[in-house]
Amino acid sequence: MQLEGVVSWNAFRQAVTGYHKIAGRKRDVLTLIDFSRPSTEQRLFVFDMGRRKLLFSSVVAHGKNSGDKYATSFSNEYGSYKSSLGFYLTETTYQGRNGYSLILNGLEKGINDRARERAIVMHGAAYADPSVASRGGRLGRSFGCPAVPQKLSRPIIDAIKGGSVMYIYAGAPDYLAHSSVLKKTTGL
Template sequence: MLSRVCLYLIFLFLPANYTATRSTSPSVPAIPLSDCQQLYTDMQLENVVNYKAFEYALTGAKAIERRNKDIITLIDFSKPSTEERLYVLDIRHKKLLFSSLVSHGKNSGGNYATSFSNEVGSYKSSLGFFVTENTYQGKNGYSLILNGLEKGFNDRAKERAIVMHGASYCNPSVAASAGRLGRSFGCPALPPSLTKPIINTIKNGTLLYIYANDKHYLSHSTILSTEKSISPNSIIALNNRIRE
């Protein structure tokens, strides 16, 4: 009986807000997002674009001088050809402009691109950073010239005639019937219906980044390890000096 009275007196003289203070969890400050994470969130790219590929693309965007800094095209070859894996991103206005199927080289793999090359006649896709140049009408119709910036990975793109163009084998109907898209000689080929609008959006000095979870490329890309802004010609010169 005495113990109950003592317990009653203790609670009687406790501060009025004691119980509330004890039952409320301490406030945990939110962890601030990085600029890259914030942009990814603002553009609503969750469950659409691979974050790691997006992060690498922005790393290159900070390092590479180019005429049009608003538009970045990301091709994610970690995804199968039956899924949309080309994304045209408007960084300035924080918009996803296009999401499209895109073909890879015939010798890079079946539904997945797993093998890459910079060699003439390899018929494989190349990884890394490109800057887009002018358009022309060729044997594949309306096409876009790509300037590969990474020595040993894609700097022979022009020599190999690696360009962006449309192709009937990149139609969604082909993927539905065959279980994969048709494949190119190494060019990132687009569905014919999207070829002109995509090329017209990204031509004349925008950045194109082709990603795959390829350990050799990721560990040897000089652009991904470069923080200061440099021009495409300077990047090629830097690659040459590193390998001399």
């Protein structure tokens, strides 16, 4: 896919490993969100795994209590306003307070399995626009949702809805130690 210099090899390797292990996957699409990068950089990547093609790359906001320019703190707790790491399956779309939105089903117990209860969804937001980062040195932050620029929200959501895998990465050793998807894999 010619991703050298575009995507972290470690993040991509973990995402692909999980993508192949997740039984409920219905689509050959993988979304990687790399929270080891600052919010001012493109850190959301959508891949068509069947055609081996990068479909989208974009900035993406993290939860307001996860950090400032970088996301460094994560939680599965209701009311934490933090992002959650790990693997998700995308579900259906709906029109909500933030417009066109995508339900995310967290697959890892204790890490992100409360995503639905916490209303952690993908949606567009004015604060997730690169112009916000250029003015303020970082993107605005969500209540824990991966929020994308409004002009990209519908095309990205339409590309990943309906049973594709999403992986939110941060290079956190604590996550790897507890991941039900990756901990059984040697070498990760």
